[in-house]
Amino acid sequence: MFKILERETLAEHINKFVVEAPLIAKKALPGQFVILRLHEKGERIPITICETDPEKGTITLVVQEVGKTTYELGTYQAGDEIADIIGPLGKPAEIEKVGTVVAIGGGVGTAIVYPEAKAFKEKGNYVISIIGFRSKRFVILEEEMRKVSDELYVTTDDGSYGMKGFVSDKLKELIEEGRKIDLVIAIGPAIMMKVVSDLTRPYGIKTIVSLNSIMVDGTGMCGACRVEVGGKTRFACVDGPEFDGHQVDFDLLIKRLAMYKEEERIALERYLKERGKA
Amino acid sequence: MKKIPRQPMPKQPPEERIKNFNEVALGYTEELAVKEAERCLQCPRPFCVDGCPVKVKIPEFIKLVKERKFSEAAKKIKEDNVLPAICGRVCPQEEQCEKKCVLGIKGEPVAIGRLERFVADWEAEHGEIEKPEMPEKKGIKVAVVGSGPAGLTCAGDLAKMGYDVTIFEALHKPGGVLIYGIPEFRLPKHIVEREVDYLRLLGVEIKVDVVVGKSITLYELFDMGYKAIFLGLGAGLPKFLGIPGENLLGIYSANEFLTRTNLMKAYLFPEYDTPIKVGKRVAVIGGGNVAMDAVRSALRHGAEEAHIIYRRSRAEMPARLEEIENAEEEGVIFNFLVNPKRFIGDENGWVKGIELVKMELGEPDESGRRRPVPIPGSEFIFEVDTVVIAIGQTANPVLLDVTPEIKRNRWGYIEADYETGKTSMKGVFAGGDIVTGEATVIEAMGFGRRAAKAIDEYLRTGKW
Ligand SMILES: Cc1cc2nc3c(=O)[nH]c(=O)nc-3n(C[C@H](O)[C@H](O)[C@H](O)COP(=O)(O)OP(=O)(O)OC[C@H]3O[C@@H](n4cnc5c(N)ncnc54)[C@H](O)[C@@H]3O)c2cc1C
Ligand code: FES
Numbered sequence A: 001m002f003k004i005l006e007r008e009t010l011a012e013h014i015n016k017f018v019v020e021a022p023l024i025a026k027k028a029l030p031g032q033f034v035i036l037r038l039h040e041k042g043e044r045i046p047i048t049i050c051e052t053d054p055e056k057g058t059i060t061l062v063v064q065e066v067g068k069t070t071y072e073l074g075t076y077q078a079g080d081e082i083a084d085i086i087g088p089l090g091k092p093a094e095i096e097k098v099g100t101v102v103a104i105g106g107g108v109g110t111a112i113v114y115p116e117a118k119a120f121k122e123k124g125n126y127v128i129s130i131i132g133f134r135s136k137r138f139v140i141l142e143e144e145m146r147k148v149s150d151e152l153y154v155t156t157d158d159g160s161y162g163m164k165g166f167v168s169d170k171l172k173e174l175i176e177e178g179r180k181i182d183l184v185i186a187i188g189p190a191i192m193m194k195v196v197s198d199l200t201r202p203y204g205i206k207t208i209v210s211l212n213s214i215m216v217d218g219t220g221m222c223g224a225c226r227v228e229v230g231g232k233t234r235f236a237c238v239d240g241p242e243f244d245g246h247q248v249d250f251d252l253l254i255k256r257l258a259m260y261k262e263e264e265r266i267a268l269e270r271y272l273k274e275r276g277k278a
Numbered sequence B: 001m002k003k004i005p006r007q008p009m010p011k012q013p014p015e016e017r018i019k020n021f022n023e024v025a026l027g028y029t030e031e032l033a034v035k036e037a038e039r040c041l042q043c044p045r046p047f048c049v050d051g052c053p054v055k056v057k058i059p060e061f062i063k064l065v066k067e068r069k070f071s072e073a074a075k076k077i078k079e080d081n082v083l084p085a086i087c088g089r090v091c092p093q094e095e096q097c098e099k100k101c102v103l104g105i106k107g108e109p110v111a112i113g114r115l116e117r118f119v120a121d122w123e124a125e126h127g128e129i130e131k132p133e134m135p136e137k138k139g140i141k142v143a144v145v146g147s148g149p150a151g152l153t154c155a156g157d158l159a160k161m162g163y164d165v166t167i168f169e170a171l172h173k174p175g176g177v178l179i180y181g182i183p184e185f186r187l188p189k190h191i192v193e194r195e196v197d198y199l200r201l202l203g204v205e206i207k208v209d210v211v212v213g214k215s216i217t218l219y220e221l222f223d224m225g226y227k228a229i230f231l232g233l234g235a236g237l238p239k240f241l242g243i244p245g246e247n248l249l250g251i252y253s254a255n256e257f258l259t260r261t262n263l264m265k266a267y268l269f270p271e272y273d274t275p276i277k278v279g280k281r282v283a284v285i286g287g288g289n290v291a292m293d294a295v296r297s298a299l300r301h302g303a304e305e306a307h308i309i310y311r312r313s314r315a316e317m318p319a320r321l322e323e324i325e326n327a328e329e330e331g332v333i334f335n336f337l338v339n340p341k342r343f344i345g346d347e348n349g350w351v352k353g354i355e356l357v358k359m360e361l362g363e364p365d366e367s368g369r370r371r372p373v374p375i376p377g378s379e380f381i382f383e384v385d386t387v388v389i390a391i392g393q394t395a396n397p398v399l400l401d402v403t404p405e406i407k408r409n410r411w412g413y414i415e416a417d418y419e420t421g422k423t424s425m426k427g428v429f430a431g432g433d434i435v436t437g438e439a440t441v442i443e444a445m446g447f448g449r450r451a452a453k454a455i456d457e458y459l460r461t462g463k464w
Helices: A022-027 A068-074 A109-122 A142-148 A167-176 A190-203 A250-257 A261-277 B030-037 B047-051 B058-066 B070-078 B084-090 B112-125 B149-160 B189-201 B218-223 B254-263 B289-300 B321-329 B441-461
Strands: A002-011 A014-020 A033-037 A045-053 A058-064 A084-089 A100-106 A126-133 A151-156 A183-187 A207-210 A226-229 A232-235 A242-244 B141-145 B164-168 B205-207 B226-231 B251-253 B281-285 B305-309 B333-335 B338-345 B351-364 B370-374 B380-383 B386-389 B428-430
Touching (some): A014 A068, A022 A045, A022 A084, A045 A084, A068 A261, A100 A109, A100 A167, A100 A190, A109 A126, A109 A183, A126 A142, A126 A167, A142 A151, A151 A167, B030 B112, B058 B070, B084 B189, B149 B164, B149 B226, B149 B441, B189 B205, B226 B441, B251 B254, B254 B289, B289 B305, B289 B321, B305 B338
Parallel strands (some): A100 A126, A100 A183, A126 A151, A183 A207, B141 B226, B164 B205, B226 B428, B251 B386, B281 B305, B281 B386, B305 B333
Antiparallel strands (some): A002 A014, A014 A058, A033 A084, A045 A058, A207 A242, A226 A232, B351 B370
């Protein structure tokens, strides 16, 4: 059992949890994730680790409510316990001094790119961050990102805050202005990572993405998470989750992510109906 | 005296059982068990024991069954085998003890496995599971990584010798393949839980959710005061065919299909959260026990047609005969001498067909089975909604990649001494599928047992 010590709603449908997990807190590096299972009947889902505090033995998870499990987790309060948290899993991000790094976060992906932006900054890179959201009320971690970035740009799809448009629009601006960019890290919805990768490809700007495929065990045992990178099958949970965006077959990823769309709808509707009754 | 025939196993009728995940074989009644036990000749030189990898004292326990001393019979088995309810269900007895039974020469061997199962279940039902007498604690810590049959056996034996044993398991539930792989209808999970509880009774501590190599390393375990480590990691990495279209939607590895079904209880979706997609026409590729488990699970998930696609013929299938027969009774359709060349998808990326090529059997290969060779131009399309690939597993490198001191062979399995389980890293022992490659529950247990002995010796003498 893993106890929730703090819980905070960061934005509509986006919650932050600080959880007691000393073993994981000691080991986790930026880019790694955990698998969690809420209770005996729960499914196993991957969540990237946002922050760790090895001294206190805690990890921070930022979770968007999208399906049954994440909605249910949204009702968990400080003091509640999560049945299982397994990790840290996956390969850590490669953090090196490369020069100028553009860290891009789309929606809740901002919580995942945050520790990496921070680590790149600590390594002495010039960090430009672009974080994008649907609308003002979904903006998260702006202050945190500002602290670890040399420049920060916020975009919203509807223009209600920051620049109107997508993160890729801002990136395009930077590229067209002739800014020297050595590395792009893009983490967010698959479609966003695809657009960013397509954008940087002709310029030959190295682009790293973090693939959020469907997982079961998270240790290489099942192959649920398989993705195609450079024409080869890879397991996102052990070979990734980070890959060269220019090599990833995003269309396949997007299709595979929708594999249980129908079941996810059934489960969520059933859950929300029950919750409504309670 | 009239010859008693081998007593058949009462089973759920096929048309019923394909609608549920409950156990197929119902087990002997006391009467059937005693009657079957009476068939045993009590050979003074029992060959059956030679056939048993852990040398259960078979004639002795059967004699106790005959005398209706069921509780004593259970104790007798447990002297050599800590997991009798499991072995009685899943051991390939026809290739081990029963193969050597003298009665089998002219007729049918004694149903040793069924008797073992009966005795273990009887003991459990009658609440007579007792903690054996335990020696004084030695105050020495040993770590066991992996809670499959190898790890469980090793841990149990070490605990009985007085060691403080901690098992570290990556999944959220202990049991290894017994929990995530073998289906409920062949091995009910409460039986595995019962056996795991017995280990807890012996004082074994079980820590789940710990991926050794990720959450903690072997070096750290030694630093924490563990004096020896046993690795029972299993062969958990799924093999794929490596043909075009394999990542289409609706194509599962057997590991994923069975894990969703057994560990995550996807057959109870949406009461349980984990979903599984099983269409009307399911094809399982492979001919082993894992393939049989997958295809029979597919039927229970509601498939209208469940097919086996196997590249050799029925005679070469590695699955146990009993399981093949069960599958046949349940209406599984077997397609022999065909091999997949590629998968074909629809516009949304879902698998809709497999291109199969017909095969014929040629010369025997290194496994002694006749090698299948494709017949040119015989390709055809086999329509499917769901595919499960059950062509085998290999070693999972998660722990070994971060522990280079442990030598591996060219297939990625650990090089360990057969008698002791010693690896190339001091204080680290290994056994089960991670050493032998995919084998059996009982062989994994045998390995765990030999390693426990060797660990004890190492810790007493300090000699490596
Ligand atoms: C579907 C299926 C059906 C089968 N049917 C039969 C049958 O009928 N009869 C029979 O005799 N055999 C059968 N087998 C084979 C048998 O199950 C295996 O040979 C046996 O379970 C091997 O035992 P093990 O202890 O070596 O490993 P496993 O049972 O594989 O257990 C290994 C455990 O180690 C854990 N682990 C791995 N790496 C780590 C790590 N780094 N840190 C922590 N934990 C880790 C795994 O999660 C797993 O729980 C079957 C196998 C399968 C897959
Ligand atoms: S999640 Fe099972 S192999 Fe990656």
